[in-house]
Amino acid sequence: MLESVDVGPRPRIWAVGISRLRDLFVDIAAEYEGRAEVRVVSRGFDDAVREIAAAGGGRPDVVIAGGSNGAYLKTRAAAPVVVINPTGFDVMEALARARREAESVALVTHGDTLDEVRRFAAAYGIEVVFATYDSAQDAERCVLELRERGIGAVVGPGLVTDLAARAGMAAVFVYSRASIRSAFDTALEVAHAMRGEAVRRQRLDNLLQHMRDGVVALDARGHVEAINQRLADVLGVDPAGAVGQALLALAPDLAGTLPEDDGDTLGSVRGVSYVVHRGPLAGHGAAAGTVLTFQETVAVERLDRTVRSRRRSQQFTARYRLGDLVGESASIERVRTLVKRYAKSDATVLILGESGTGKEMVAQSMHALSARHDFAFVAINCGAFPEALLESELFGYEEGAFTGARKGGKAGLIEAAHRGTLFLDEIGEMPLPLQSRLLRVLQEREVVRLGSTEPTRVDIRVVAATHRGLTEGVASGTFRADLYYRLNILSIALPPLRERLTDLMSLAAELLVQAARRETRLTALVRDAATARRLLDGVAESLRHYAWPGNVRELQNVIERVAVELADAAETRVDDGALDRLLTRDVLQTIAPELFGSHARAKRAPLTLRERSRHVEADEIRAALAAANGDRDAVCKALGISKTTLWRKLNTS
Structure with a gap:
């Protein structure tokens, strides 16, 4: 049972025929009025082809015709054609009726005579002359020859029976109402299948057109089956006009750009770089063609940057x-x-x-x-x-x-x-x-x-x-x-830290607050930077008199030791008034003896005149750089020194 698909308005079916076939079409068309838009056309051959072509957007979805007329339209009409095929029972019944009309009977058909008809005639001993024709002229010649042979009755389609009647012979129409209905049913199935396929193709085409990359589908010969607007614009071709043409004929510049095997390659089209991917267009069994996608390398790089930025650790x-x-x-x-x-x-x-x-x-x-x-x-x-x-x-x-x-x-x-x-x-x-x-x-x-x-x-x-x-x-x-x-x-x-000792206690207090966040026992004791400063006041002078060769990193190490020392005090209740007595010079000397060693400023030899001169020069150069917004060329010109000298004086101060 064929599943019905809702594909929009009723399909248009044209029943093309003359004489007796036309009359049968008219009788049966009313039965399909609710399922199809049926039109009976009293035309044949070229006249029918021209009328179908002239219909434009109202042309039929499917055409029904019989005999030579159907065969003619099948190769020339711009629509699928369902040719009416009489059943073996139709032919046998028509032969029996013709036998009652005359002693000698002929069966005239377009194309080959059915084998079962020949077997039927032989089995029942009915003498039948079998004849075939290819065109209207051939049908007329055939009928006249049969009359000359003394044939009294002719069985055949509408064209043949009309010719036989005009020739004075008995004529029996071979088509039955059942065969006409069968043709209408087949036409409906074809129309629905075509409409469904059209909808699917439209959806695929919409998908193709909305893709950001250029896409083309090629058959096994390299001819275009489908191409989206994006790629058509790149190649400078009309999408509808490109279908059926060889891709390399449309765009000769692509020669040497396309991948020879399935996979990716880099290519250039009209000066723009693309990543071209080739893949198989699957058919029955082996690949029936090729799908090519063209992606701008700029878009690939942009996507790559986005992915890399999102994946960063x-x-x-x-x-x-x-x-x-x-x-x-x-x-x-x-x-x-x-x-x-x-x-x-x-x-x-x-x-x-x-x-x-x-x-x-x-x-x-x-x-x-x-x-x-x-x-x-x-x-x-x-x-x-x-x-x-x-x-x-x-x-x-x-x-x-x-x-x-x-x-x-x-x-x-x-x-x-x-x-x-x-x-x-x-x-x-x-x-x-x-x-x-x-x-x-x-x-x-x-x-x-x-x-x-x-x-x-x-x-x-x-x-x-x-x-x-x-x-x-x-x-x-x-x-x-x-x-x-x-x-x-x-x-x-x-x-270095020794050159900004005014920042020393602020740094130490901030480092102590950070250490307290890591040492949970200190959290209640060191609540903020102000509290940390009070804790460190007792050792401020000792901290200032140290040279700090390790700079802020060394200060951080010392403060970590201070935090460990203070952790025990945090476990007992301490009055705010006693905070400044928790850390003394003796305690600091115990946990950080290096502060009182060779690098202590009090024990360092005073700076020589040359060392003081270097520091003064370095300070003047830094001031000049700040005034010139870091422009070294301007500073060198103003001070009358080279870049190498400027660098040396800054690094030896």
Whole structure:
């Protein structure tokens, strides 16, 4: 049983025939009025073809016709044609009726005579002359020849029976009402199937047209079966006119661009780069054709950037903000000013400062204020890895690049920083061979993995940091001069803790508050920075008289020890008035004896005249840089010194 499908308005069925067949059409058409829009057309052959073509948008979904007329229309009409086929029973009944009309009977059909009819006539001893015709003229000739042979009755379709009647012969129409109804039922099934297929094709076409990529389906010969508007616009062709034509004839430029086998390749169409994918168009059994998709490489890169940014690890997130830089001294205020200014730029920044001065904190603060804050902040210490390991960590590697390489390869930290910031700490410790590879990354903004020959584009901002004078490395040949000038575009010099002692107690108090958050026993005792300052007042002088060679990092270590010492006191109730007596100089000397050793300021020899001169010169240069908004060329010109001299005086103060 055929499942009915609601495909819109009633199908249009045209029943094409003349004479007796037309009369049967008229009688039966009323039975299908509710299921189809039936029109009886009294035309034949070319006249019927022209009327169907002239109908335009109102042309029939299916045409019903009989005999030679049906065969003619089937090859010429712009619509599917259902040819009426008389059943064997129809023919036998018609022959029996004709036998009653005359002794000699002929069966005239269009095309071959049914075998069962011949067997029927032979079985019942009915003498029948079998004849066939191909055209209207051939039918007329056939009927006249039968009359000359003395045939008294003719069985056949409408054209033949009309000719026989005019020739004075008995004529029996071969079609029955049952065969006409069968033709109508078949026409309805065909119309519904075509409508359903049209709806499915329309849905697929809509899907094709709404795809963001260019798509074309080709048959086994490479001819276009379907193409969406996007690709048609790219190729400069009309989508409807392209169907049935060879793709390479429509777009000769595609020769050499299309993949030879299933898979992806890079190609160019009218100057635009595309990723072209080739896949099979499945048919019955083997592939019946090919589907090609064209995706702009720009869109692929954009999607790749989005995916990479969403997959970045939590470890690639900047935790520090500018507000985390504690201090109110002029030097730290100058650092804050430069961080805000440089965050608006994408230029490479070189951060200078002794170990423990907070170089990574400054780099993270700059990243957090920049337009790249939504993307990764990737930090690596260039002095913490052996050369081979540092190379694979930075640049990544392909599968099989070396023994132990991960299956599928691995993206390096430079790729992980795509659209974000790459922080290279202790850049002065980077091995010389890797410096040239890093220089290419800075120049070309592309990275080549170990074991690969294809570069990957990266969009990164580089921030480097060092505690040693890079000019000395340039002079000694351990650091490339061209890399130094690539890194030293913008620079920030971080003051050591001994040069901003006015910030010392603020820093110590903030570090104690942070330690109290980690040591739950201190939470009730150290409620805020003000309370922390009161706890530290008893050792303030001892802290100020220390040189702090390890800078803020060393101060943090000492405060951690203080927090452990105070944890026991937190377990007993302490009056607010007793807070300043919890930590004394003797207690501090017990837990941090180094503060009272060789680096204590009280025991250090006074600065020589030359050392004082260096500090004064360095302070003047920093002031000039601040006044010139960091413009080193302007400062060198104003002071009458070279960039190398400026660098040396800043780093030896």
